[in-house]
Amino acid sequence: MVIGALATDIHLHDTYFVVGHFHYVMFGGAGFAFFGALHYWYGKIWGKMYNESTAQIAFWLMFIGFNVLYFPMLVLGIMGMPRRYYDYLEDFTTLNVVSTVGSWILISGIILMIYNLIVSRKKGEAAPRNPWGSTTLEWQTPSPPPLHNFDATPVVPEGNPYDHKQNKSE
Secondary structure (H helix, E strand, C coil): CHHHCHHHHHHHCCEHHHHHHHHHHHHHHHHHHHHHHHHHHHHHHHCECCCHHHHHHHHHHHHHHHHHHHHHHHHHHHHCCECCCCCCCHHHHHHHHHHHHHHHHHHHHHHHHHHHHHHHHHHCCECCCCCCCCCCHHHHCCCCCCCCCCCCCCCCCCCCCCCHHHHCCC
């Protein structure tokens, strides 16, 4: 809550800091959570597993690109660069170029992730019933689940509900 404090809000109001902060919260929080959930549920949805090493490369490209894109905006805002201007002073050029390069890295990671998921849909290995060793009931159905979900009443494993090794599919 940096801009919730009056002393900093006076300085940072209507600067690029607000733009960087907004994107850190929205894309960093909601965007990465969406992509993580998509990868977690991918095997259950399509019945195929994605290439994990390609997914990790895509993640690191996205993570690095995200920070190289948006962190300079925080610094630019602290330096006083206003938002909603079509042009800026020469003092801000270097960080804007760095931010632009970050956008290229980020989009490369997103394209690689989408490519990996599309290719895996056709050529991926068959997803096991419970690839993550989860203890929740939805992983007791085949992947993708049939229309009727369960062939029989599911059995809840006894013991420690956080012992995920007991449910790991081979």
